[in-house]
Amino acid sequence: MRQDPSPQAREVARAAARWLARMEFDGDDFDCAALQRWRDSSAHHEAAWQKAQRLRQRFAGVPPSLGMATLDRPALPRRAVLKRALGVAALVPTAWLLGRELPLEVWRADLHTATGEQRRWSLADGSALQLNTDSALDLDLKSRRLVLVQGEMALNVKGGTPLAIQAPFGLISVSRSEVCVRLSEHSCRVSVLSGSVQLQPLHGPMLTLKEGEQVNLQASGAGPVSAFDAAQLGWRDGVLVAQNQPLGDFLRELGRYRPGVLRWDQALEPLRVTGSFRLENTDRILALLSASLPVHVQTRTRYWVTLTLRKKVA
Known part of the structure; x- marks a missing residue:
């Protein structure tokens, strides 16, 4: 199960987001030297800043001026908008760092997709990996384990050596099979497109899921196995x-x-x-x-x- 970040880690993340907010709103008046001093003062600060910068790129299409003032409210002076953005998490990308993107596991994940984005990767063993919208995944190829942190993924393993998918509600072993895994707040849906996979829920016995079958893994164990409509996985295309x-x-x-x-x-x-x-x-x-x-x-x-x-x- 996912561990909550420490209060200290959360505060560093919030500080990085505040620096980004100042950079967005101050423009030419931004104090680059002060930011550099903050980054230099701690390795944790620098790591959080680098992660925040990468995350900022995911929201590159969202205009930085988009805030609560644009949503049925009169225009506010720039400084007032900045104060509101920092105080109540207005709808700007840097505020989403505070709200949507915490906990920090999403920041630290090796692979990400933005909202509305689907991406594909080819792994070293020839396996094909795809992430759906707003998803995050950690790679540990040395131990042949993928950790789905958030969202939805598809994995096609052509070889006989298994790749394991670690999800909050269980472990999925995939070899010579294609599988989709989707996380929600209280469950993890596993759907097998071809072949078969082995599932080890957090509680209960191991089970085999075959082509055309799906199951929901929950904290209490695996739900009933059922058939699924392949059209629900159209996101891959x-x-x-x-x-x-x-x-x-x-x-x-x-x-x-x-x-x-x-x-x-x-x-x-x-x-x-x-x-x-x-x-x-x-x-x-x-x-x-x-x-x-x-x-x-x-x-x-x-x-x-x-x-x-x-x-x-x-």
């Missing part, structure tokens, strides 16, 4: 597939691929969606929903979107 799916469920899944806030009226929940949607442009997906369903898309900013039930014209 950058596609979100729905087959007569309730719109509420579809939007909850779509929200994983959009930075910022996506909200909708409860009246939209029971509407049905069918189709294949390219994840590379989620704004287009919302436009397609509006064109095919009685859905009105209200865009406050690119990062704050609300869907409402469109009223019928008399």
